[in-house]
Amino acid sequence: MRWLQGFAATALLLAGATHAQSTGSGGAAGAFAFVDVDVLPMDRDVRLESQTVVVRDGRIVAIGPSASVDVPEDATRIAGERRVLMPGLAEFHGHVPGGDDPVYVQDTLDLYLANGVTLVRNMSGDVSHPELRERIERGEISGPTMVVASPWLRSENADAAAREVRAHHAAGFDLVKIGSIPADAYPRMAATAHAVGIPFAGHIPDGVPLEVALDAKQTSIDHFDRYVEFLVPPGTDTGDREAGWFGSGWVQWVERGRIQDAVTRTRAAGTWNVPTLTLVEHMASAETPEAMLQWPEMRYMPASERERWRRAKHEYAARETFQPDAAQALVTLRRELLKALHEGGAPIVLGSDAPQFFNVPGFSIHREMAMMQAAGMTPYEVLVTGTRNAAQALGTPEAFGTIEVGQRADLVLLAGDPREDLSHVQAPLGVMARGRWWPREALDARLAEIAARHAE
Incomplete structure (x- = not known):
């Protein structure tokens, strides 16, 4: 029954996203133009006034003064009205539930989106997460981009730690989540991770001094x-x-x-x-x-x-x-x-x-x-x-994190400048993740649905 409920919730969400293709609401994909918006590019501390930002197929394809940027005829126009556009936020130590409760998984993903979080480095993963990451990237379900850590590393010895690192790498995880391995297993774990090319991050196990983890080049x-x-x-x-x-x-x-x-x-x-x-x-x-x-x-x-x-x-x-x-x-x-x-x-x-x-x-x-x-x-x-x-922490500064041509369209539209007051980044007027657009009305509707589910 819980699986059927999760399937139904996802189906409804996808139906809303499909409808949004023509209406411009809730999870729409395609071409967009943020017209007459002030831009915080985040590659420097500046506010670029009266800009138009054009997005197509999930990427930023044009930025410039509104008077000089042509808006494509097929683009959905989003009135900037001198509001502020900045890159979406990353939650670099977040958690997404495992796949045994699809409704809770989807709720969690949408809670992140509703707050302008367009990337989550999911720490302490589940076997379902690599596929969830791919489904989000394909646009099958809503959610921030996921960077997927392995399940918590709990190896009993160095040999087991090395085997688990290799297995997590083969399974498609993006990094190894360091957990409670013995101190004498840490060097072998680190050497194996470096050998196969998978980062390791998270905790430093009991008995491993800070300087040892730093010398081992623990990623975070x-x-x-x-x-x-x-x-x-x-x-x-x-x-x-x-x-x-x-x-x-x-x-x-x-x-x-x-x-x-x-x-x-x-x-x-x-x-x-x-x-x-x-x-x-x-x-x-x-x-x-x-x-x-x-x-x-x-x-x-x-x-x-x-x-x-x-x-x-x-x-x-x-x-x-x-x-x-x-x-x-x-x-x-x-x-x-x-x-x-x-x-x-x-x-x-x-x-x-x-x-x-x-x-x-x-x-x-x-x-x-x-x-x-x-x-x-x-x-x-x-x-x-x-x-x-x-x-930069993910080694992909060309992919996201700033507003530049070629960057992934992870954007939040704000009523005011958060450099003046961080509260302006709360409850964004709209969120774009991987080129899909959620206006505030769609985000609020999802929040209301989630709250109703948990009302006592």
Whole structure:
């Protein structure tokens, strides 16, 4: 029955997209022209006024002053009215459910789209995800472009880790998600990944120091994993206290003079960091989980997931290593670390770890950006991490992340300039992903449908 429901939901969505070919609403594909729009190209900090941007077959084919760009006769005209057009956002540490519940999968994809997220690097994958990635690319279902990580790597030894890396590469995954492998298996895993040409990213396993992961050229470190442990000077007497959740148990012994060393090593390695500030800050906040569950976006999550988050926050609050002083010290340190890494030239890419701990897909990326600004980055610098930097992190700067001729048409239309106020990037007036256009009315209709499904 759940499979039939998922099939029906997808069929309805596809029917709406087909209808949109002629009506210009909800998931339409073809030729489009954004007329008289102001453009944030994101290859530089500038607002290009009164531009026309033409899209055909999923690519940007023309950009220029509106007076000098001809609009093709077959193009759907989207009135810019001096609104702001910028590249879509990337969620570089997101999650999409597995294929056992197609309705929930589609809901998750559409939650991302409704918030201007046009690419998700899906961390901790499922065997169904390579095919889901292909179906989105073929336009069979709606959704952001997916970069598909393997299932969480849980190998018991080095031989098993090497076999799993090769198997994930053969199965078509884009990267290996590092999980809980033994420390002595890490070097063999890394060597195998380099040999077959598949990136590895995510956590740093227990017992593997930060510098070892950097020397191994781990593609990205997510959640600032192992940075706190690095910032505790070698030989520090920590007794028998465990480092705890992202180092919260050791934060009292951190020596901030070591931050610059961490920055220098990270920059030299070329390893990207995906901070996921929300992951820790939601759990560390003084706000009760019951109050957090009243946030407007919570209506789009299943009741079972909301309850899981509620219990988790209470459980973390009871941990010896996550008492209020330590939790807030960890929040402060992570913000300082983000600012230092950014200012020191160590690359940062946007990610919030949705849906984890009160992070509703799509909505959480806006909370993440606000936290990054609070850490000392400018709005423009924050936006770069979710656009141009994401393309660079994937090694495809020519594919997306800026508004240039030849780039994939991943675009969001906004009422105001988010460089002045990041809130302008919330609830975009319309979203284009891979050249398919969803106006706000279509996005809101999907949100209403999702909320109705989860209403108690």
